[in-house]
Amino acid sequence: xxxxxxxxxxxxxxxxxxxxxxxxxxxxxxxxxxxxxxxxxxxxxxxxxxxxxxxxxxxxxxxxxxxxxxxxxxxxxxxxxxxxxxxxxxxxxxxxxxxxxxxxxxxxxxxxxxxxxxxxxxxxxxxxxxxxxxxxxxxxxxxxxxxxxxxxxxxxxxxxxxxxxxxxxxxxxxxxxxxxxxxxxxxxxxxxxxxxxxxxxxxxxxxxxxxxxxxxxxxxxxxxxxxxxxxxxxxxxxxxxxxxxxxxxxxxxxxxxxxxxxxxxxxxxxxxxxxxxxxxxxxxxxxxxxxxxxxxxxxxxxxxxxxxxxxxxxxxxxxxxxxxxxxxxxxxxxxxxxxxxxxxxxxxxxxxxxxxxxxxxxxxxxxxxxxxxxxxxxxxxxxxxxxxxxxxxxxxxxxxxxxxxxxxxxxxx
Numbered sequence: 177x178x179x180x181x182x183x184x185x186x187x188x189x190x191x192x193x194x195x196x197x198x199x200x201x202x203x204x205x206x207x208x209x210x211x212x213x214x215x216x217x218x219x220x221x222x223x224x225x226x227x228x229x230x231x232x233x234x235x236x237x238x239x240x241x242x243x244x245x246x247x248x249x250x251x252x253x254x255x256x257x258x259x260x261x262x263x264x265x266x267x268x269x270x271x272x273x274x275x276x277x278x279x280x281x282x283x284x285x286x287x288x289x290x291x292x293x294x295x296x297x298x299x300x301x302x303x304x305x306x307x308x309x310x311x312x313x314x315x316x317x318x319x320x321x322x323x324x325x326x327x328x329x330x331x332x333x334x335x336x337x338x339x340x341x342x343x344x345x346x347x348x349x350x351x352x353x354x355x356x357x358x359x360x361x362x363x364x365x366x367x368x369x370x371x372x373x374x375x376x377x378x379x380x381x382x383x384x385x386x387x388x389x390x391x392x393x394x395x396x397x398x399x400x401x402x403x404x405x406x407x408x409x410x411x412x413x414x415x416x417x418x419x420x421x422x423x424x425x426x427x428x429x430x431x432x433x434x435x436x437x438x439x440x441x442x443x444x445x446x447x448x449x450x451x452x453x454x455x456x457x458x459x460x461x462x463x464x465x466x467x468x469x470x471x472x473x474x475x476x477x478x479x480x481x482x483x484x485x486x487x488x489x490x491x492x493x494x495x496x497x498x499x500x501x502x503x504x505x506x507x508x509x510x511x512x513x514x515x516x517x518x519x520x521x522x523x524x525x526x527x528x529x530x531x532x533x534x535x536x537x538x539x540x541x542x543x544x545x546x547x548x549x550x551x552x553x554x555x556x557x558x559x560x561x562x563x564x565x566x567x568x569x570x571x572x573x574x575x576x577x578x579x580x581x582x583x584x585x586x587x588x589x
Contacts, residue, residue, distance in 0.1 A: 190251055321351055327363050330356060334366070376533040386531035393528070397587060404583055406495065407528065408461055408488070409504040410454035411540035412472060413548075415567050417447035421554030449560050451567055454484055455544065456501075457583045459576055462487035465564050474513035481519055504528040506538055537589055543582040547574070 199218040219225065278295040326349060333340060333348055345356045360366050378386065396403050420442040428437060450472070453463035462484045466472060472480075489496040503520065505511045507530050520527050535541040551570045557563045 321355055322359060322363070326351060327359055330359050331364055334360070334364075375535065378533060382532045386534055386537075389529055389531045390537070394587075403502075404587070405457050406500055407502045407504050407583075408454050408456045408484075409539045410452070410462075410484070411506060411538060411545075412450055412452040412466075413540070413545045414448045415451050415548070415552065415563050416444045417560070417563055418442070418445040418556040419549060419553045420444065422550075425550075425554060445556075447560065447563075449563050451548075451564075452480055453540070453544065453571065454487075455539075455579060456492070457579055458492075459574070459579050460571055461491055463568070463571060468560065472508075472510045474510050474515050477510040477513065478516055478519060481516060485523065499524055502526045502528055504530065504539075506530045506535075507532060537586075539582050539586050542589070543578075543585070544571075544574075547578075 202217055278292055329349055330345055333345060342353055342357050342360065345351075345360070346353045349356065351359075426439055430437070449468065450466040451463065452466065452472070454461045464480070464483065466476065470476065485496075488501060492501065495501040503525055505527075510516070517527070531537060548567060548570050552563075552566060555566075557566065
């Protein structure tokens with residue numbers, strides 16, 4: 177049977193199925209009623225009634241024939257397809273219409289019959305003079321649309337508009353949405369990501385200042401390895417009575433299939449206190465809380481500078497005697513006020529400039545305050561005194577190695 181060899185029992189089974197299929201063909205309608213689809217078949221002469229042999233659906237037969245039974249069933253289906261198409265040819269020759277042909281095939285084979293659209297298509301081919309029932313030969317695989325030309329075209333479109341969607345790419349190129357998605361993600365190895373929110377977008381001038389400051393600090397570190405040990409850095413931050421915990425902090429273990437836990441959204445409380453602190457590579461040098469209702473202006477910050485010098489005299493006497501320490505603060509207005517700079521110049525205190533809008537280069541922001549606030553998030557305090565007490569306890573728990581690690585990280589930044 178083609179390239180396959182059948183034994184006697186298999187061939188007998190196949191021929192019996194083909195015989196049943198042929199004896200199921202309609203010969204003549206049993207009544208003149210157009211609604212009656214019953215037809216006279218050869219089976220009526222053999223067993224006195226309609227004999228139907230419906231072939232199995234092709235979609236359950238794998239192309240790799242794993243056993244002999246599937247081989248017989250595939251051969252039967254092949255015969256049935258050829259015979260049903262031949263029936264369409266015969267119907268056109270005896271001047272039957274396509275609808276009648278479809279009804280006869282459907283009556284004979286039920287759910288396994290050719291679809292209406294397939295019957296009409298073959299009927300149209302036979303009316304145009306076609307007699308072959310074989311499928312048209314494949315002219316070859318179509319040219320792959322996932323080619324270098326389309327890849328380059330999509331890449332240029334993305335370069336010109338980074339926020340273009342896959343749907344818009346499909347409209348511009350005429351390719352399907354799925355193909356555009358494959359080219360972008362697999363061939364071009366690109367992903368779509370959201371922009372990262374930052375406090376401010378730096379201007380070109382501000383970027384140059386940032387680069388110059390970083391280069392100068394790196395050069396000073398290379399020239400004098402102990403230079404960073406002289407730096408005392410400081411800043412201020414708000415500490416809240418209640419600061420909602422982060423999404424990561426609220427995560428918890430659950431069984432698979434359990435619903436995710438829910439949590440109400442909270443905002444930071446209005447009760448807060450302002451913490452000011454200074455530290456060097458060895459640990460905290462000075463910290464204080466600004467009284468309630470006051471903000472940091474040049475007069476307040478000048479008083480903080482005086483108390484910082486006194487704290488340095490008590491905690492870092494060697495640096496105090498030699499006046500061998502360097503101040504690093506950001507460029508807030510109160511920090512760079514004229515009276516503050518005059519005070520620092522009067523006491524010969526070196527002031528390191530800080531790049532504008534660069535909290536990632538401020539040790540208090542990327543180290544101290546992140547630890548402090550993560551410790552206090554999700555906790556609610558009764559009053560300001562408790563906020564201050566817990567903040568002090570958190571700061572005291574930091575070890576010298578923590579501050580050394582902070583300065584090492586500062587060098588890498």
